[in-house]
Amino acid sequence: MTSGKDLESKAQYAAKIKIEKIRSWKEYCNITTAANPWNEIYKLAAGKRRHHSLFTSLRKPDGSLTTDMDETVTLMLEHFTPEDNALDDSEFHKQIRAQSQGAVNTPDDREFTLAEIRDVVESMNSKKAPEEDGITGEIFKQAFETFPKYITATYNGCLGKGVFPKRWKRAKLIPIVKPGKEQSQEVTKFRPIRLLNIEGKILEKLLITRINYWAYSTIFLNNNQCGFTPQRSTIDAAMAVKNTVDEGLNAAEVIILESLDIQTAFDAAWWPNILKSLQDCGCRKNLFYLVNSYLNQRSAILSTNSIKKERIISRGCPQGSCCGLGLWNIQYNSLLKLNYAKQTKAIAFADDLILVTRGKTVVEAENFTNRVK
Numbered sequence: 001m002t003s004g005k006d007l008e009s010k011a012q013y014a015a016k017i018k019i020e021k022i023r024s025w026k027e028y029c030n031i032t033t034a035a036n037p038w039n040e041i042y043k044l045a046a047g048k049r050r051h052h053s054l055f056t057s058l059r060k061p062d063g064s065l066t067t068d069m070d071e072t073v074t075l076m077l078e079h080f081t082p083e084d085n086a087l088d089d090s091e092f093h094k095q096i097r098a099q100s101q102g103a104v105n106t107p108d109d110r111e112f113t114l115a116e117i118r119d120v121v122e123s124m125n126s127k128k129a130p131e132e133d134g135i136t137g138e139i140f141k142q143a144f145e146t147f148p149k150y151i152t153a154t155y156n157g158c159l160g161k162g163v164f165p166k167r168w169k170r171a172k173l174i175p176i177v178k179p180g181k182e183q184s185q186e187v188t189k190f191r192p193i194r195l196l197n198i199e200g201k202i203l204e205k206l207l208i209t210r211i212n213y214w215a216y217s218t219i220f221l222n223n224n225q226c227g228f229t230p231q232r233s234t235i236d237a238a239m240a241v242k243n244t245v246d247e248g249l250n251a252a253e254v255i256i257l258e259s260l261d262i263q264t265a266f267d268a269a270w271w272p273n274i275l276k277s278l279q280d281c282g283c284r285k286n287l288f289y290l291v292n293s294y295l296n297q298r299s300a301i302l303s304t305n306s307i308k309k310e311r312i313i314s315r316g317c318p319q320g321s322c323c324g325l326g327l328w329n330i331q332y333n334s335l336l337k338l339n340y341a342k343q344t345k346a347i348a349f350a351d352d353l354i355l356v357t358r359g360k361t362v363v364e365a366e367n368f369t370n371r372v373k
């Protein structure tokens with residue numbers, strides 16, 4: 001005779017099966033196409049299909065949930081591409097924005113050489129997924145071998161006129177669910193991968209190589225930045241913190257460590273500060289105006305089988321781009337160059353910052369720390 005507890009367990013089991021059936025059906029509807037619905041069935045049965053993110057209802061800023069796919073895609077795109085609104089500027093930000101738009105009078109840098117472009121082309125990963133135009137690294141490498149002088153002239157034309165072609169500034173967003181966040185309804189559970197045009201990535205790499213040369217040759221970048229820096233790593237950052245702490249302990253001082261982690265740091269990078277920092281490091285005029293063009297009228301595309309949305313980007317260093325990491329260091333450098341008290345040392349790895357403050361007593365160390373804030 002079946003007990004009430006057994007019936008309850010059976011009902012819970014049946015409810016779980018129903019939920020999983022509905023979830024599986026939604027996933028299939030999201031991945032299949034009307035043109036060839038059997039293709040995905042074959043891949044699923046043969047175990048040949050990679051896992052893709054399933055777009056479901058997400059929580060909006062007001063606490064309610066999105067009600068359809070169009071609303072979900074819009075919310076995701078807005079989250080991935082935060083807007084830079086000049087109306088929100090403080091007086092300090094207004095000053096930086098105005099300075100970033102000033103004329104640059106430094107000499108032009110020399111043209112890209114054919115050998116320089118060849119090195120960059122050969123360094124590109126041939127297996128990277130292409131953007132909307134479908135041109136892969138392998139295709140472009142073959143094109144360069146056929147028309148090396150024409151392609152070299154094209155890139156030098158961009159450098160000479162300070163123009164980064166608009167079609168090379170479109171990014172296709174691929175949302176990836178962060179591990180352990182599969183059941184979350186927060187839009188932050190996604191990490192976007194940006195697929196960029198291969199021709200644009202090559203121009204980016206040519207550009208950031210030249211910019212890094214001027215930044216390092218003028219000793220503009222702070223030595224306490226250990227991320228995305230030649231011959232520096234997390235070990236250097238950890239050793240810098242250790243050495244500073246050891247000095248304090250040997251002097252019988254109190255040590256306070258503060259960690260600063262900027263939320264969605266790369267998406268929040270402020271373009272006027274990047275341009276102002278390039279001016280400060282004496283960036284060559286044609287390189288500066290090419291970066292200015294690169295940061296102007298960028299766009300991001302997010303699409304499903306039935307919906308495609310595009311949005312203009314007005315801030316951020318695109319992750320997955322060749323320029324993004326270098327430009328991040330350029331603009332983050334201003335934080336490392338602040339006039340800290342001698343008792344405080346700032347050490348960074350990419351967007352992670354540690355402030356090490358020393359004092360003779362707990363109260364003194366706390367006071368020095370509060371001054372930094």
